[in-house]
Amino acid sequence: MSNIWFYSLISVIIVSLISLIGLFTFSMSDKKLQSLLNYFVSFAVGALIGDVFIHILPELAKNKFSQTISFYILFGILFTFIIEKCIHIRHINKPDALKKYKPFSIISLYGDSVHNLIDGIMIGASYLISFPLGFATTIAVVLHEIPTEIGHFGVLIKGGFTRNKALFFNFLSALTAILGTILSLIIGFNIE
Secondary structure, X not given: OHHHHHHHHHHHHHHHHHHHHHHHHHHOOHHHHHHHHHHHHHHHHHHHHHHHHHHHHHHHXXXXXXXXXXXXXXXXXHHHHHHHHHHHHHHHOOOHHHOOOOHHXXXXXXXXXXXXXXXXXXXXXXXXXXXXXXHHHHHHHHHHHHHHXXXXXXXXXXXXXXXXXXXXXXXXXXXXXXXXXXXXXXXXXXXX
């Protein structure tokens, strides 16, 4: 039992540290970083679209795409739209000092936090099944986190965050993976 906790937490800490990948931009000039921002944002959009259309939707189609799944997709789009509108309304009513962060960057932070929470749940659950599965899941998450975190860092910079703040908030959102792993292990051991 203690080995499962140890390996799960070490794995999720390694995954969370990938969010600090934005450190490589600190050696760049501001002008060079600004010229690369559109590529970072495009990279983030491409990773998201690729994940949906190359991974998630084909997997759903393999398992008999149903009307229920269509409802969930529609609900997800509608829910995200409502959250975005709420953030825009709150953004309009904020003092000028807080308006420097664009609403899409705040939405991105929320989305990345949920994404990382789910990554943590997957890592913890996979270690509950076996060490090889947990290790393989960790490797898979690490490989998909690298492009995701590069893109997310670019989105935060484009949204008005300084490099330091973007790095800090990116890391903060990555720490939700640790929470996900802890929840997964607690629930898993209680079900067992």
